[in-house]
Amino acid sequence: MTDPKTLSDPLVIAGRSFRSRLFLGTAGYPNRQVMLDALTASGTEMVTAAIRRISLAGEEESLVELIGERAHFLPNTAGCQTARDAVLTAELAREALGTSWIKLEVIGDRELLYPDVEELVRATGELVAAGFTVLPYCNDDPIVCRKLADLGAAAVMPLGAPIGSGLGICNPHMIETICNRSPVPVVLDAGIGTASEAALAMELGCAAVLLNTAVSKANDPVRMAAAMRAGVEAGRLARLAGRIPRRRHAEPSSPQLGLVGT
Numbered sequence: 418m419t420d421p422k423t424l425s426d427p428l429v430i431a432g433r434s435f436r437s438r439l440f441l442g443t444a445g446y447p448n449r450q451v452m453l454d455a456l457t458a459s460g461t462e463m464v465t466a467a468i469r470r471i472s473l474a475g476e477e478e479s480l481v482e483l484i485g486e487r488a489h490f491l492p493n494t495a496g497c498q499t500a501r502d503a504v505l506t507a508e509l510a511r512e513a514l515g516t517s518w519i520k521l522e523v524i525g526d527r528e529l530l531y532p533d534v535e536e537l538v539r540a541t542g543e544l545v546a547a548g549f550t551v552l553p554y555c556n557d558d559p560i561v562c563r564k565l566a567d568l569g570a571a572a573v574m575p576l577g578a579p580i581g582s583g584l585g586i587c588n589p590h591m592i593e594t595i596c597n598r599s600p601v602p603v604v605l606d607a608g609i610g611t612a613s614e615a616a617l618a619m620e621l622g623c624a625a626v627l628l629n630t631a632v633s634k635a636n637d638p639v640r641m642a643a644a645m646r647a648g649v650e651a652g653r654l655a656r657l658a659g660r661i662p663r664r665r666h667a668e669p670s671s672p673q674l675g676l677v678g679t
């Protein structure tokens with residue numbers, strides 16, 4: 418019988434526990450109240466925002482205070498294109514916000530928003546050596562994920578699909594492979610379009626899902642945030658329960674023995 422405690426096993430990253438396995442971004446909401454209501458509906462305990470947005474636009478200055486106690490704040494290096502730029506941005510975040518946690522994004526192409534793997538690996542090594550808790554956004558590549566974990570990343574965050582695309586998980590087999598091999602938690606980051614895709618990420622073995630656009634740009638962001646919460650929880654439960662194997666042929670669901678004529 419399932420121990421009810423396993424249903425709510427917290428996720429632990431770098432010694433910090435999270436009951437919610439849904440992490441949310443803060444960009445693109447119709448207004449701040451909708452964003453806050455969506456965060457509440459999602460049950461999230463980890464919220465990310467680009468350090469460039471926070472530091473450059475005065476209006477965003479109080480975002481960290483607004484989030485306050487409701488969630489752990491995870492600054493990210495969105496917009497950085499070199500390791501040097503990302504490391505400087507992370508140092509700025511640590512100085513300004515007093516956190517050494519960083520979601521590391523080093524983008525190699527502004528149109529694709531795909532990670533520059535060489536720069537990402539370099540920046541991860543430098544930031545870990547400088548005492549940061551590094552969560553790198555990376556390709557759905559098991560080799561890259563292993564290198565990042567070997568360098569000391571606290572989690573790896575492979576993309577499901579390009580940021581903001583809503584395409585879902587383009588290569589579920591590779592995400593599952595990464596999950597099966599990773600020594601650190603795997604957080605599916607980017608590309609999720611709807612709740613069933615968040616559930617799939619968890620069914621594949623991800624420890625958590627990070628998403629933004631699917632909620633902030635939904636017709637009803639608060640309702641979608643609640644749907645994502647339910648999707649992540651359902652996917653986690655299904656993963657723990659263990660799915661039946663796929664078969665190429667029918668398998669009677671009722672026992673045949675004992676029927677007249679058998």
Ligand SMILES: CC(=O)[C@@H](O)[C@H](O)COP(=O)(O)O
Pocket residue numbers: 441442443444465493495554579580581582583606607608609627628629630631
């Ligand atoms: C907010 C953030 O960190 C995004 O860059 C993240 O990668 C989420 O991507 P989606 O907007 O596709 O969910």
